[in-house]
Structure formats: C-alpha cells, structure tokens
Amino acid sequence: MSPDGPTFDPIAKARDNWSNAGWGDVADGMVAVTSVMRAHQILLARVEAALRPFDLSFSRFELLRLLAFSRTGALPITKASVRLQVHVTSVTHAIRRLESVGLVERIPHPTDGRTTLVRITDIGRSTVEEATNTLNDDVFADIGLPADQSRALVDAIETLRRSAGDF
Missing domain, CATH: 1.10.10.10 (Winged helix-like DNA-binding domain superfamily/Winged helix DNA-binding domain)
Structure with a gap:
C-alpha cells in the first residue's frame, strides 16, 4: 500500500470484526474470499502496467x-x-x-x-x-511469492475451480 496506507493488515482487522459480530464460524471463508479479491487487484494492476505500452x-x-x-x-x-x-x-x-x-x-x-x-x-x-x-x-518471473508458495496457490485455486465445475 502507499506510504499513507494502513500500518496494519485490513483483512486481519476484517476477520476480527467478523468474529466480534458473531460470524467467527465463517470468518476464514470471508478472509479467503477477500484475500483472493485483493490479490487479484494487485496482480491485475501489475499486468495492466506491463501491457499499457502495447495498448x-x-x-x-x-x-x-x-x-x-x-x-x-x-x-x-x-x-x-x-x-x-x-x-x-x-x-x-x-x-x-x-x-x-x-x-x-x-x-x-x-x-x-x-x-x-x-x-x-x-x-x-x-x-x-x-x-x-x-x-x-x-510480472510472471516474480509474482511476489517464492516458487513453492506459487505452486501451492495454484493447487489450492485448482481445487476451488474443480469444485465449482470449472473443468
């Protein structure tokens, strides 16, 4: 985040808020969805910046x-x-x-x-x-994760996609 951004993890704060509101049993799911959405924003911004010169x-x-x-x-x-x-x-x-x-x-x-x-x-x-x-x-040479974590992420997302009937 920018230098003016939060000094804490907003998604961790959201987990606390979810739990405090009585939704602790689904907090992990909310955190997973929110984390994937934020990761999408981060990666998409990097991809768009790389592709901008090509319009x-x-x-x-x-x-x-x-x-x-x-x-x-x-x-x-x-x-x-x-x-x-x-x-x-x-x-x-x-x-x-x-x-x-x-x-x-x-x-x-x-x-x-x-x-x-x-x-x-x-x-x-x-x-x-x-x-x-x-x-x-x-972008692809270094997505911001070590190779083993990148493969684990792909495996986890593949499981999600398969359970959704994506393939």
Whole structure:
C-alpha cells in the first residue's frame, strides 16, 4: 500500500470484526474470499502496467496469445470463447477493439459458411510476442511469492475451480 496506507493488515482487522459480530464460524471463508479479491487487484494492476505500452488489456492479450498459439493463427469465435472461459459477447468486443487497430481480422470459415474465424495479423503476432516478453520479465518471473508458495496457490485455486465445475 502507499506510504499513507494502513500500518496494519485490513483483512486481519476484517476477520476480527467478523468474529466480534458473531460470524467467527465463517470468518476464514470471508478472509479467503477477500484475500483472493485483493490479490487479484494487485496482480491485475501489475499486468495492466506491463501491457499499457502495447495498448492492451489482459483480456485482449489473452485472445492474441491464444490465436498466436493456435496452429493456423485462427479460431472460430465460439471456440475462442470456450477456451478463454468468457461469453462470446466479451470475445466479440475484444475482437472489435483488436480489429480496429489491425491486430486481428475476421475471415469466413473455409468449409462452414455459418462460422466466422478470427485470425491474428502479422502486426498482432509481433505485438503479442513483445507483450509476452514484457509480461514474462515484469510480472510472471516474480509474482511476489517464492516458487513453492506459487505452486501451492495454484493447487489450492485448482481445487476451488474443480469444485465449482470449472473443468
């Protein structure tokens, strides 16, 4: 937090308040949810700062990266939606933004006239490669946790995702 921020852990204080209000039996759950939400804010701010020079949001970066990983550089919009685990409307919005700056293009499916593909352009490919290098260096190489704690966090979140039916 900023130098003017609290000198105590606000989430620990929230736990005390929860317990004092008579909700001690669910305080650990509240702390877990609040902690994950705060961690999301911290990591998202770092990712957004790294992607700012490329004029990319994380969702647009993810779409570009997915397309760059695909063998042909193109995917049906609905498949991109499934792989990114977001509604097709969100993917379409990201495509519009990326299309407006020449990073992707929509093309007809070669064998299915009902389907539209989204394809990464050469400039999109070079942009996502540069952005990936920046994210790797500025964020992913050191997320603020030792490697063993990072793996434990991933394992815990995977358990949560699996129990929610995420996969």
